[in-house]
Amino acid sequence: MSSDSTWAAEARRWAAEAASVFVKEWRCEFRTRYALNTLALFAFTTLVVVSFSLGPLGVMKSQGTSVLPVLLWIILLFSVAAGLPRAFVQEEESQTATALRLAATPSALFCGKLLYGLTLVLALEALVTPAYLVMTSLDVASPGLLAAVLAAGGYGLAVGSTLVASIIAQARSKGTLFSVLSFPVLLPLLVLAVELTRGAVTGDPGGVALPVLLLYDAAVTVAGLMLFPVVWNP
Amino acid sequence: MKTLFAWLLWIWISLVIVGAFFYAPVAESFRVPGSSRIVFFHVPMAWSSFLGFIAAAVWSVRYLLRRDPRHDRAAAVAIQLGLLFGVLATVTGAVWARIEWGAWWNWDPRQTSILAALLFYAAYLALRQSVDDPEKRGRLAAAYALLGLVVTPFLFWIVPRITFSLHPEPVVNASGKVEMDPRIQHVLYASGLGFAALFFWVHNLQCRILTLWERKSAP
Amino acid sequence: MSEPASLHFENVRRRFGRLSVLEGVSGAVETGGMLLVTGPNGSGKSTLLRCLAGLLAPDGGRIAYRENGADLDAAARRRRIGVVAPDLAFYSELTVAENLAFFARLRRVSPEKGLAVLDRLSLPLDRMAGALSSGMRQRLRWAWALLHSPRLLLLDEPFQNFDAPGERISRELLAEHLAAGGLAVVANPFNLDFDHVERLDLGR
Numbered sequence: 001m002s003s004d005s006t007w008a009a010e011a012r013r014w015a016a017e018a019a020s021v022f023v024k025e026w027r028c029e030f031r032t033r034y035a036l037n038t039l040a041l042f043a044f045t046t047l048v049v050v051s052f053s054l055g056p057l058g059v060m061k062s063q064g065t066s067v068l069p070v071l072l073w074i075i076l077l078f079s080v081a082a083g084l085p086r087a088f089v090q091e092e093e094s095q096t097a098t099a100l101r102l103a104a105t106p107s108a109l110f111c112g113k114l115l116y117g118l119t120l121v122l123a124l125e126a127l128v129t130p131a132y133l134v135m136t137s138l139d140v141a142s143p144g145l146l147a148a149v150l151a152a153g154g155y156g157l158a159v160g161s162t163l164v165a166s167i168i169a170q171a172r173s174k175g176t177l178f179s180v181l182s183f184p185v186l187l188p189l190l191v192l193a194v195e196l197t198r199g200a201v202t203g204d205p206g207g208v209a210l211p212v213l214l215l216y217d218a219a220v221t222v223a224g225l226m227l228f229p230v231v232w233n234p
Numbered sequence: 235m236k237t238l239f240a241w242l243l244w245i246w247i248s249l250v251i252v253g254a255f256f257y258a259p260v261a262e263s264f265r266v267p268g269s270s271r272i273v274f275f276h277v278p279m280a281w282s283s284f285l286g287f288i289a290a291a292v293w294s295v296r297y298l299l300r301r302d303p304r305h306d307r308a309a310a311v312a313i314q315l316g317l318l319f320g321v322l323a324t325v326t327g328a329v330w331a332r333i334e335w336g337a338w339w340n341w342d343p344r345q346t347s348i349l350a351a352l353l354f355y356a357a358y359l360a361l362r363q364s365v366d367d368p369e370k371r372g373r374l375a376a377a378y379a380l381l382g383l384v385v386t387p388f389l390f391w392i393v394p395r396i397t398f399s400l401h402p403e404p405v406v407n408a409s410g411k412v413e414m415d416p417r418i419q420h421v422l423y424a425s426g427l428g429f430a431a432l433f434f435w436v437h438n439l440q441c442r443i444l445t446l447w448e449r450k451s452a453p
Numbered sequence: 454m455s456e457p458a459s460l461h462f463e464n465v466r467r468r469f470g471r472l473s474v475l476e477g478v479s480g481a482v483e484t485g486g487m488l489l490v491t492g493p494n495g496s497g498k499s500t501l502l503r504c505l506a507g508l509l510a511p512d513g514g515r516i517a518y519r520e521n522g523a524d525l526d527a528a529a530r531r532r533r534i535g536v537v538a539p540d541l542a543f544y545s546e547l548t549v550a551e552n553l554a555f556f557a558r559l560r561r562v563s564p565e566k567g568l569a570v571l572d573r574l575s576l577p578l579d580r581m582a583g584a585l586s587s588g589m590r591q592r593l594r595w596a597w598a599l600l601h602s603p604r605l606l607l608l609d610e611p612f613q614n615f616d617a618p619g620e621r622i623s624r625e626l627l628a629e630h631l632a633a634g635g636l637a638v639v640a641n642p643f644n645l646d647f648d649h650v651e652r653l654d655l656g657r
Contacts, residue, residue: 216385
């Protein structure tokens with residue numbers, strides 16, 4: 001049917017738009033290295049501080065399983081807060097947002113920025129997690145579950161941060177405001193992710209927590225797709 | 235009409251207070267049974283705080299649909315009142331926790347959840363403070379309120395299920411089954427209704443005050 | 454651009470804090486016509502253009518853009534307009550060609566039109582957008598504005614920073630646009646000698 005083919009063609013064009021936003025973000029990023037440097041520097045500095053303050057003998061095994069997963073997610077959370085909001089703040093500050101508002105379809109723009117944020121977070125996790133496990137001598141009983149938590153939790157961090165970044169980019173005092181606004185939104189994600197990470201370390205499957213985390217990811221994604229056009233355009 | 239409502243409200247709440255101390259029995263299962271009377275105030279305050287959130291979300295949707303500044307103002311006032319009732323609920327809860335378990339704060343999931351909700355309210359108000367243009371402020375605040383609506387149920391309903399809770403199950407029970415003395419239920423629900431009515435009455439007053447304020451300061 | 458198009462705005466109001474910048478401004482522009490908005494600094498010319506572009510929500514009044522008898526909403530209107538404005542900026546880490554290609558993909562057109570305009574304006578494609586002089590940046594704004602063959606041009610100080618050749622070519626582009634049935638709203642202190650010019654003076 002012709003209506004099906006136009007729908008498919010429209011979807012393809014939409015996807016191409018989102019993809020071009022994604023490509024543009026990474027192209028600019030590779031030429032400036034700003035976000036990558038910020039994230040990596042922040043993450044490794046925090047990592048060293050954590051490892052240093054835990055001491056050369058590390059943490060007792062019994063305390064380790066309750067404390068160390070929390071610290072990992074704190075490192076990830078603060079690294080993301082340091083490096084991700086720039087995706088929208090930079091557009092407003094360099095005044096490229098005007099051109100973007102006139103040219104882009106909001107939902108495609110949101111998805112392109114989200115994908116960029118997601119790849120940043122996943123890259124961050126890939127760098128930080130092995131280093132963290134080594135530096136804290138933490139043994140993980142089920143690496144599969146840990147990978148799943150990092151993926152689902154990382155996605156949650158990306159989608160929540162992208163949406164909040166788009167809100168604060170249009171306000172004053174963006175740096176502090178991002179932390180203030182994103183923390184309540186990301187708190188359920190962090191609680192679930194820490195619980196599941198603990199489960200991955202001890203080998204306990206964690207029951208209903210992983211589906212709930214995925215539900216959170218889905219809910220915030222839908223909210224983002226619906227709310228971003230409101231945030232973006234007057 | 236409004237004066238009649240105000241009088242009815244005062245009478246209702248007075249009856250609730252009397253009922254809380256003379257009609258309802260104490261809960262014998264508590265360490266200090268007399269302290270259980272706090273439930274008639276602490277729980278409805280928490281309910282009203284959450285009511286503020288729902289009201290703000292509804293007003294936010296209405297604002298986004300019609301872009302009427304009065305709806306934006308109503309949403310902001312609802313959050314302010316939600317914050318007020320939430321702080322009261324947290325404080326009364328801490329007092330109760332001290333009496334019952336010996337510590338003001340235990341980081342049990344319900345206490346943590348209401349604290350997170352308060353952080354959300356404060357964040358919403360901080361956002362409003364950071365945007366000067368009224369149209370942009372209304373739009374961004376409404377979006378954030380609705381994002382909060384999507385996220386908060388995860389805190390309230392899911393976190394307590396997953397982690398162990400110190401909160402007394404028979405009294406503050408999320409699964410719906412209530413196993414308490416009927417007289418306690420009567421006063422509790424009457425109080426809940428009273429606090430909800432109080433919320434809307436104060437909300438209405440505050441919106442009218444703000445409207446007058448704006449009219450006065452407009453050139 | 455054969456179907457008729459028109460832009461009407463009535464009683465547009467906008468204030469910033471206590472300052473009322475636009476107090477009930479009305480105007481209209483039809484196919485092939487141009488509306489020249491004049492007035493001293495601070496009279497609201499840029500604000501009006503931003504409202505017409507959908508970048509700013511007016512506090513009151515109505516803005517209606519019609520094509521072929523049908524009213525287009527703000528999102529559809531955005532697709533039909535091309536904007537040149539002093540605060541329009543592009544990605545300084547991308548070249549001129551990369552910038553245009555990116556926006557062409559967003560607009561879902563091929564970048565040819567924009568590249569052709571750039572060619573006329575003699576702007577080097579491989580120069581980093583951050584390394585452009587102010588005159589060259591203005592040329593890039595014109596190329597960007599015409600990229601998707603818009604029906605309505607909203608031009609805020611369109612000849613700013615231009616040298617003589619730049620100004621000449623962009624006037625030609627504007628004349629061609631109007632001759633082909635396009636509409637234009639121009640905020641510009643300099644006089645433009647065109648037919649079908651309506652004037653709207655925002656001065657007090």
